[in-house]
Amino acid sequence: MSFLSRFGKRGAPTPSNNAERDQRLLDEAREQIAKYLADGNNAAAGALCAKLRGTGAGLRLEPAQYAPAIKGLLAAGRFPEGARLLSDWIEIQPDQAHALRLRLAQLCVDRLKRPGRALDLLVQIDPEKLTDPECLLAHEIVARAEKMQDEGLVELDDGDW
Numbered sequence: 001m002s003f004l005s006r007f008g009k010r011g012a013p014t015p016s017n018n019a020e021r022d023q024r025l026l027d028e029a030r031e032q033i034a035k036y037l038a039d040g041n042n043a044a045a046g047a048l049c050a051k052l053r054g055t056g057a058g059l060r061l062e063p064a065q066y067a068p069a070i071k072g073l074l075a076a077g078r079f080p081e082g083a084r085l086l087s088d089w090i091e092i093q094p095d096q097a098h099a100l101r102l103r104l105a106q107l108c109v110d111r112l113k114r115p116g117r118a119l120d121l122l123v124q125i126d127p128e129k130l131t132d133p134e135c136l137l138a139h140e141i142v143a144r145a146e147k148m149q150d151e152g153l154v155e156l157d158d159g160d161w
Contacts, residue, residue: 022055029059037065042072050081053088061085063093079111098129105141114155115145 029052036045046069052059061069066089073082083104090100101121108118122138130138 025055026052026059029055030061033061033065033069037068042068043076043078044072045069046071046073046081046085047076047078049085050078053084060088060092063089066093074107074111079107083107083112098125099134101125102130102134102138102141105145106137109141109144109148113148113153115148115153116155116157118145 029048033045033048036042036048045065049059049061049069050073066085070082070085070089073079073085086100086104086107090097090104093100101124105118105121108114108121118141122142125138127135127138
C-alpha cells in the first residue's frame, strides 16, 4: 500500500465526522450566544450567529434570541448581517412576518440601498395586518424606494443582503 493511499484513508475526514464536528460547533455556539445575550452583549451574539450561519445545517436561534442579536448587529453598523438574520427570523415567525418584513424593507432602503428588494418585501405584506403607524411607514418606504429608483440607483440582485 502506498503512503498516499494510507494517508488518504486515515487523514481524510469522513462526512460523518464533518457532520458531527459541525453539530458540536453549532451546539457550542448556541451556548455561547445564550451567554452573550444574558450578559447584554448583543453585538457579539449577532456576530457569532452571522459567522456560523453557513455551518452544517446552519445556526438557528431561539425565537426570543433574534431581536437582541439583530439589534446588536444593527447598532454595530453590521447591516448586511442584521438583514440576513432578520430574513431568517421571518422564515420561522410567519405570524410576525408582516412587521418583520416592514422592518427589513426599511433597512433595505435606509442602510443597504436596496430599493428593489424593499419593494419586493412590501408586496408580500398583507395591508390588513398593519397598524396605522405601520401602514404609514410602509407608504414612506415605498416613496423613498421609488425615489431612489427614479434617481437611477441600480442594484444587482445577487441573492444576498
